[in-house]
Amino acid sequence: MHTSKIMQMRWLSIIWLSLFSYFSAASTNVELSGELKKWHAVTLTFDGPEANETDEINPFIHFRLNVEFTHISSGKKFMVPGYFAADGNAANTGASAGNKWRVHFTPNLQGEWQWQALFRKGKFAAVSDKPFTGTSANYMDNQKGQFAIQASDKAYPDFRERGRLEYVNQAYLRFAETGEYFLKAGPDAPENLLSYADFDGTFHSDGHKDNLVKTWEAHKKDWNENDPTWQDGKGKALIGALNYLSSKGMNSISFLTLNIKGDDQNVFPYIDYDTYDRMDVSKLAQWDIIFSHAQKKGLFLHFKTAEVENQGLLDNGGLGLERQLYYRELIARFGHHLALNWNMGEENGEWHKNHKTMPQTTIQRLAMAKYFYNNDPYNHHIVIHNGNDYNDLTGPDSYYTGASVQTHRKDFGHVHAAVKRLRAWPVVNGRPFAVAVDEPGDAQDSLLPDELDPEHNDARMNGLWGALTAGAWGTEWYFGYAHPHSDLTAQDWRTRDLFWTQAKHALDFFKLADVAYQEAENKDDITNNAWVLGKEKAFYIVFAKDASKDISLNFPLGEAEYSVEWFDPRNGGELQTGSVEKINITSPLKQYFRREKHSLGLPPKDGTKDWVVLIKRR
Template identity: 55%
Template sequence: MIRSKIIITVLLFLSYFFANQLYAQESPKNMDYQLQGELKKWHKVTIIFDGPQSSEDADFNPFTNYRLNVLFTHNTTNKTYLVPGYFAADGNAGETSATAGNKWKVHFAPDEIGEWNYKVDFRKGNWSAVSDKIDTGVSAEFMDGHEGSFTISPTDKEGKDFRAKGRLQYVGERYLKFAETNEYFLKQGTDAPENFLAYADFDGNFHNDGYGDNFIKTWSPHIQDWKTNDPVWKDDKGKGIIGALNYLSSKGLNAFSFITNNIKGDDKNVFPYVDYNTWDRMDVSKLDQWEIVFSHAQKMGLFLHFKTLEVENQGLLDNGGVGANSKLYYRELIARFGHHLALNWNLCEENGEWVKNPTTPPQDTMQRLAMAHYFKNHDPYNHHLVIHNGIKFDDLLGLDSGITGPSVQTHRADFASIHKEVLHWLSASKNAGKQWAVAVDEPGDAQHALLPDTENPNHDLARRNGLWGTLMAGGWGNEWYFGYKHEHSDLTCEDYRSRDLFWDQAHNALQFFANNNIEYWNMTNHNELVGNKDNDNTIYCLAKQNQTYVVYLNNVTTANLDLSESNYHYKVMWYNPKIGGKLISSKIKKVHGGQKVDLGNAPKKSQGDWVILLTRTKN
């Protein structure tokens, strides 16, 4: 009898085993799936699978209990990308507001032309989504094991569209670089409002859930900037927020930032979840609508600065650690938005500061490093990874941290600490063995910072100490904060025209470097050449010695430049950073190396700051 039971058990096991093997081998061949998007280099390619029927409120949680990964391999170069996928309801939830369905998506941004092969790994089990075990849980069947291929042709995009430039990458230098064109990137954009995504046209119950409902935005002042053929959803929703992006791009700006989780923060309206108190189920339609906005931004040449947490949330999901809820949150961000070409992940705003709420202690060094390592190990595209300073960044320096740059916040209304701050972190990171790319993403102070044009139309201190203080130190750019004591603040702004006059000045700085073919990425700060040994805010110098010198005069009208080590001749031209335009000449049009030289007087004394460009000539 015992022998019979053993034989029966073995036979049952073998029949189960071979049945599963047969399913694994044959079922994927008949998989129902769709390939969407333009099959071109750097474009978003989406594969939509027919998988298990589920819903946002299903007992078997589709966000935590299924793990969809797709391995993409290039046929010639053997490059591989392991890309996470996600539950997509009916596959069109941004339009339908569906909460249920059997569609599962993965987005991929190929970086090579030619044939790409892919293979699907689809697992299920309690919290399988955040497991790094290859064989976590059991096969989820359906598309598990499915293989396919597609062929990618060159992009046809041009101009501002990032698909013409390729992925923006940290390359171990002070500036990020586009993979397709090998261009380096200087940014100027908006750091405010932090609740950019607290938008009335997005799905979700955050509009009237009793948490910060007074901060909901319509972006109505920018409906006028929406254009025919721009994206909308549900016939006419989204015009205000899409118009806001159009306006920023039209002003020559190329970056904006937004918080994606501020549940316990100042605004309390922005989160990826179905509601304020549920942190393991995503609002699929709302996130689809976010994706419409982000995709348009990239087409308009706007860098995406994801602030993944507000300071009050640093202990929200896993008491500051990287546990199951944090991993799920990060995974969903990467799966849904990581394909975008120009972005950085900011681990936390004002990270490490002690929040008054005693239930939210500051994160310690190990917790800060754990956040960085999650993205370093799971983002298939290795996007630039930053953190905002509540406490200083010293514990995050070096080769092992995963951080590739700081998102610097300063605290002076006159922006006067910025230049020294950038110089410090550039030097400290280099000395620690890993050169950071340093940006100042919250210049000024919390109360005032960048004032509205109605209060400060000239923006002299912001331009001199903040904007040019950053660029002349070797920083890769700025995003501008709006102080909370003024109209159109960091929480209330819905009209970017409130700082229209300053956006012109920010654009002037970008145009100076671009139009004059200045290789800023090969230049370093040399304030000592203009007698500025203390790195004060009077005169700055950025130079590729023996080739190009940029001298910035901050509220002075003349400067001397030490060219003792140079044997060349230099043409001298001047640039007005406030009004922009073409280079102009002054009385001294050429200087000779081998000595300290007088650069002459500013063309107009009434203008308080000037940029002097010296370029080497043949004689």
């Protein structure tokens, strides 16, 4: 046969195979769902291979669905991981098998978007770091499509009104749509929030601390008509709990997603307690109903991916098959939400004598953050909780963007100094740590129930305002083990109702102040008897535990006039006028004397109580 004919046949064969692949992909059914609006999740559900959670060919490990989304006019691209979704309605059916494969994408731009699916089958395809490992699994592989995105129509507190919450190389996080910065406040407890009786799974009766499974019954009355449920009315109580927190003006919740060896042992994404490579599809779909409602109610999601007892559970702490699979599934199923952070571990590292699993090393601590940096298409905030300190995570190979801080005094007395110390640290890869205080107080007491401590003076003064005036971007509140409604047993957030009101007052103050607090830093050295957060020659936020003491501020010289207003952190309300309404700086700049001391006067009433003073340059 002539060479030219051989080449011709080869080219015909290539063309035929290409056409076969194209039409095979094109014939796969795909459902596009979602409101098709900016910052709203767009979901693609494909007909793929029939699979079961327990198949010998593991659908979570040996298949990989990625979809690349491209904004046509700007060229902006997102490579988004997908996942096995059983029958596509597993939250309601409880299905463990089916042929539905799904991806969620949250567009950040209006206009036309294109997508292209990449579907692979092969040994360990899901956890390979190579873009096209494995062979084409046909079905939706190389399938393409297009959709148009309109503006969002949502209103506050729904995060879709504000856009994605982003780390922007500052100590505070910022919303991409509105440009406003975010201060969080809410419960850190219970850590086993997801140990909930209405979720599917084996955890209810597997013999591992089943008595700690929650009903959240106290909040069932807070569920509203048209709120989500699953399986003929399940989920109402936990949905109601989210409604309650939002109604109190709180904007954050915190939860573990893996505590197999921990204090509770009922929260894990797997089909059972002893299996680490098979996901419970229906349970995770129900989790996402909770997370989606939380975002609509303006509640930030603090994903704590492991607690201290579990840090070596997967791959002995390394980044092997089990850990990569776990992280990929978290990103694929929940990463589309707008306001969240990934916490690599609670009380992480080798820091006490009796670790239940192998404590993680510096290399492993760094590897976890790098995985999320490389695989989360939205680059959500990445933090780690102290056990070990953070000083091994500040080098050029670190992808952490923040610290989650725990302190250990009953009166919350370490909070202010802990935040100041971390805010003063060198930057990481040119980035400052964004610091949040997520477990102020000690293990036994911390934030007490209202019936034991209705005024919450230490929590308010040392914990809440101590954190904010040191430069923290928020606080979450742990419930001590020595009291009812603890970190493991709490299922009624009303037990701290009076404190949520005080935390809301703090959030309200920063809106009333209307200052660029994201540009501020701690300035305790320019005052006495108080704490100060400020921006030089612009504004100063002064917190005094006892306003009857003389409070003065050393102002920078140069002609300027400052207003002085007072805020009641106990009762909230508007800014008020004290005994001094304004301060004039008239001294010219001098070589040796660069500050001028002025008294801030007295508050309008209750001088022996704690007050906040807002000083703004006019």
